[in-house]
Structure formats: C-alpha cells, structure tokens
Amino acid sequence: FNRIGVLTSGGDAPGMNAAIRAVVRSCVYYDITPYGVMEGYDGLIKNKIHKMDASSVKHIIHQGGTILKSARSKRFMTIGGREKAWNNIKKKKLDGLVVIGGDGTFKGAMALGSEHDIPIVGIPGTIDNDIFGTDFTLGFDTATNTVVEAVDKIRDTATSHSRLFFIEVMGRDAGFIAVHSGIAAGSEEILIPEKDRDVEHLFESLERTSRRNKTSRLVIVAEGDQNGSVYNLERQVKERFGDRYETKVTILGHVQRGGRPTCNDRVLASRLGVSAVEALMEGKRNVMIGTRNKKINFTDFDKATKQNPKMDEELIRVANIISI
Ligand code: F6P
Numbered sequence: 266f267n268r269i270g271v272l273t274s275g276g277d278a279p280g281m282n283a284a285i286r287a288v289v290r291s292c293v294y295y296d297i298t299p300y301g302v303m304e305g306y307d308g309l310i311k312n313k314i315h316k317m318d319a320s321s322v323k324h325i326i327h328q329g330g331t332i333l334k335s336a337r338s339k340r341f342m343t344i345g346g347r348e349k350a351w352n353n354i355k356k357k358k359l360d361g362l363v364v365i366g367g368d369g370t371f372k373g374a375m376a377l378g379s380e381h382d383i384p385i386v387g388i389p390g391t392i393d394n395d396i397f398g399t400d401f402t403l404g405f406d407t408a409t410n411t412v413v414e415a416v417d418k419i420r421d422t423a424t425s426h427s428r429l430f431f432i433e434v435m436g437r438d439a440g441f442i443a444v445h446s447g448i449a450a451g452s453e454e455i456l457i458p459e460k461d462r463d464v465e466h467l468f469e470s471l472e473r474t475s476r477r478n479k480t481s482r483l484v485i486v487a488e489g490d491q492n493g494s495v496y497n498l499e500r501q502v503k504e505r506f507g508d509r510y511e512t513k514v515t516i517l518g519h520v521q522r523g524g525r526p527t528c529n530d531r532v533l534a535s536r537l538g539v540s541a542v543e544a545l546m547e548g549k550r551n552v553m554i555g556t557r558n559k560k561i562n563f564t565d566f567d568k569a570t571k572q573n574p575k576m577d578e579e580l581i582r583v584a585n586i587i588s589i
Contacts, residue, residue: 266546268298270314270359273331274305274338274373275366277522278390278404280530281331286322287538288363293319295542300359304334305366306341306373309350314357326531329407329523335366341373344380351381359383361545363538367391367402371553371566378566384550387566388537392522395439397572398564399555403537406529408435408521409445415517416450416483423481429471429502429510431495435521436487440576442521443487448584453482455584456498458489459576464501467492471506473589482510536561 271288273281285301292299301321303313325332340346354362364374365388374385389396392408412434423430432452436442440457447455454470456462467484474482486495495514502512526534533556540554540561553569555562 266295266297266360268300268357268359269361269363269542269545270300270302270354270357271333271363271365272302272305272308273333273335273365273390274370275335275368276391277331277335278392278402279329279407279522279524279526280403280534281335281365281390282325282328283526283531283534284365284388284390284403284538285331285333286326287535288542289317289322290319291539291542295546297542300357301333305336305370306338306346306350307336308333309353310338310340310346312353312356314353314359327525329525337369338373347377347380350377351383354381354383361385363388363541363545365390365403367393367396368570371570375551375566375570378551384545384548386541386544386549387553387569388541389553389555389569392442393436393439394441395437395574396553396555396569397574398553398557398562398569400557400559401529401533403530403534404522404526405441406533407524407527409442409449410527411521411524412442412446412517413449415520416446416452416485419515420450420481420483423483423513426511427480429482429484429512431484431486431499431512431514433486433488433495433514433516435517436489438489439573440487440489443485444576444580444584447485448580448587450483450485451587452485453479453588454484456484456490456492457487457576458491460581461491464492464498467498467502468505471502471510475509
C-alpha cells in the first residue's frame with residue numbers, strides 16, 4: 266500500500282476523531298501516505314481529498330465531532346456519483362479506503378467496492394450501537410454517559426416537584442442507548458422498540474409504583490419506540506390518570522451526539538484505527554473491524570448491514586428487577 270484514504274460518514278459520533286488519528290498515525294508508522302477525505306462520500310465525489318501527516322491529527326483525540334466533517338451523501342447512492350468518486354480515487358492514486366460510520370456508510374462502501382477495484386474496510390462509528398459484529402460502536406459509551414448526566418440532573422428537579430418525566434433519547438430503531446442509560450440513571454421505566462410494550466404496560470407500571478409512594482418517576486423512551494412520540498405518551502397518561510401526575514417532557518436530541526469522547530471510546534477508536542490499516546495491509550476488503558468479547562473481530566459488510574445486533578435480555582431483566 267502506498268496511499269490510504271480515510272473518511273467519516275453518516276451521523277457523527279464522539280471518538281471519530283480518535284479513530285481518524287489512529288488511522289493516520291498507523292499509515293505513517295507503516296510508511297503509507299494517509300489522505301483525508303472531507304464530508305464523507307461527498308468529498309470523494311467533489312475531490313475534496315488531501316494529504317495528511319502525523320501532525321494533521323495532533324490534539325484531536327479528545328475532541329467530539331469529526332475534523333473530516335460528515336455527510337449523508339445522496340449522490341453517492343447513484344452509480345454516476347460512485348463513478349465520479351472512483352475517478353477521483355484513481356486521480357489521487359489511493360489504493361485503499363477506511364470508512365468510519367454506520368449502516369449506510371457500509372452499504373455505500375459495498376456498492377463502491379462491487380463496481381470498482383478498491384479495497385475498503387470499515388470502522389463502526391455511531392452513537393446508536395446498532396451494528397452487528399461488534400460489542401460496541403464508537404460514540405455509544407460517550408453518548409450514554411451524556412444521557413446519564415442529563416437524566417441525573419432531571420432527577421433532581423423531578424424529585425423536588427414530585428413530577429413524572431418522559432425523556433426521549435436517540436438510537437434510531439434501536440433501544441441500546443435507552444436501556445444502558447435507563448439502568449444507569451435508575452429510571453422507573455424504559456420503552457424500546459425491541460420490546461413490544463404498549464401504553465397499558467406503562468399504566469400498570471405507574472399504578473404499581475404509585476403504591477410505593479415514589480416521589481419522582483423517570484420514563485426513558487427510545488426515539489424508535491412503537492408508542493410514538495413522548496408527547497403522545499404524555500397525552501395518553503393524562504387521559505388515563507387525569508391530574509394524578511404532573512408530567513413533563515424532555516427530548517435530549519443532538520446534545521447526545523457531541524462532547525469529549527470517554528476513555529473507553531478513545532481506546533476503542535485507537536484499536537480499531539490501527540487494525541483497519543493492518544487489515545488492508547493483510548489483504549482484507551469489504552469487512553468491518555469491531556470487537557467481540559474484547560478481541561478484534563472482522564465482519565463482512567454484507568453481514569454487518571443485513572443483520573441487527575440482539576438486545577441483551579439479561580440487561581432487560583436487570584432493568585425490570587431494579588425498577589420495581
Ligand atoms: O444515527 C445517529 C443518530 O443520532 C440517530 O440516533 C438519530 O436518529 C439520527 O442520527 C439523527 O440524524 P440527523 O442528525 O441527521 O438528524
């Protein structure tokens with residue numbers, strides 16, 4: 266390998282910078298010239314590809330976001346867009362690519378890799394933790410810690426006023442952020458898309474906890490939950506219980522995507538970045554680098570994009586027991 270390009274695509278996630286840094290530094294270590302692609306796949310199409318060196322990634326390991334910027338490229342979804350990208354890849358003489366992102370990022374990589382001769386490896390970077398083939402995705406640990414910090418604060422005011430809060434967290438179609446942060450913040454109820462729990466379940470749980478004289482109640486709702494928006498849930502609770510609960514709604518939103526990556530995310534990013542470059546050097550292509558039981562693990566893009574990671578039933582059980 267002489268030249269490897271690196272890009273970040275899809276929703277940004279804390280730890281992406283640490284991963285870019287690891288890819289660039291590994292390239293330099295192995296005498297490969299690293300190239301940074303700006304704005305995800307759009308940057309390949311627009312030829313926003315520039316040479317990097319070890320110092321281009323200094324002082325970024327602790328920063329959220331991505332210095333390479335990110336995008337959800339519509340043009341790259343077309344054959345014509347990918348043809349343009351390929352021409353720029355040839356012009357810059359890149360002989361390998363590391364793409365950091367989620368599901369959509371790997372689908373894009375698969376399409377490009379099937380039409381043109383370019384080895385690509387992927388690093389899972391998304392706060393949602395919804396990628397098959399890795400224990401954790403980059404950004405998940407930071408995002409859940411951000412949620413827990415915010416929910417702890419909400420608990421203070423909820424208790425002072427004896428209120429019932431509905432707190433919506435991100436996660437797209439997955440409930441990993443909700444389950445992990447719900448357990449850690451001691452929430453009374455967690456609603457996630459993976460569990461078929463309708464609003465009756467919530468009513469029952471509120472009745473049960475009422476008997477225990479709770480002074481505050483926090484319900485964590487994953488954005489993909491089947492019961493719809495948190496405002497909808499609030500309305501249904503009001504309709505059912507009248508004035509029994511004073512309710513409030515908080516949608517945490519994009520605050521979950523930013524911030525300094527945790528130590529866990531920085532270490533994971535560094536490991537995956539080094540492994541990505543080494544995987545290319547070993548001749549691997551079309552694979553995502555993740556970890557399984559703490560060890561580096563490779564998953565074909567095909568599998569990583571087709572399968573969904575399973576919700577951990579043990580966590581659900583724990584959440585149920587400790588929230589009685
Ligand atoms: O995939 C990460 C994520 O933050 C999801 O949790 C959320 O549904 C989505 O991206 C939001 O996307 P955008 O920032 O484009 O609004």
